[in-house]
Amino acid sequence: AMEDEGDLQQLLRLAAAAVSRLQSHAMSSLQQTGTLENGNLQTTWQTEVPIRHGQEFIPLQVKLQREETPQQQADRQHDVQDPLQALWRIELAFDLSPLGPLQVQAQLSQGRLSGQLWAEREQTARLIDTQLGALRERLLARGLDVGDLE
Known part of the structure; x- marks a missing residue:
């Protein structure tokens, strides 16, 4: 469904934001x-x-x-x-x-x-x-x- 290159860029931005959030939560989960x-x-x-x-x-x-x-x-x-x-x-x-x-x-x-x-x-x-x-x-x-x- 992602025929436009802008859609792929948006998906990459969302993925990068998700990875960043996971890293942030991993750091806050320390004892x-x-x-x-x-x-x-x-x-x-x-x-x-x-x-x-x-x-x-x-x-x-x-x-x-x-x-x-x-x-x-x-x-x-x-x-x-x-x-x-x-x-x-x-x-x-x-x-x-x-x-x-x-x-x-x-x-x-x-x-x-x-x-x-x-x-x-x-x-x-x-x-x-x-x-x-x-x-x-x-x-x-x-x-x-x-x-x-x-």
């Missing part, structure tokens, strides 16, 4: 570690993953965090800590048609999973609310200890 006010160590990884939806690609923003107390840090250095003892958080953000913008935050603390989902559109929020029971049942069936899901 970032800092100490919180309470003395806990928090490590954060962030990235953006393109997902295919029909004929288009939608960016899925992912943020993963691990938070450990000073004792958990010492235990980890001596290989005696269970990784599930740390507080893990994952945040997802995406805009999926026809649902609209969605955000998901889940926490895993001492083997117990809890989470929150947000939708910009009221209809999508109602749909999520009606499906939370089924989500809970599926997670329990997989052997997870499930806390609050909102």
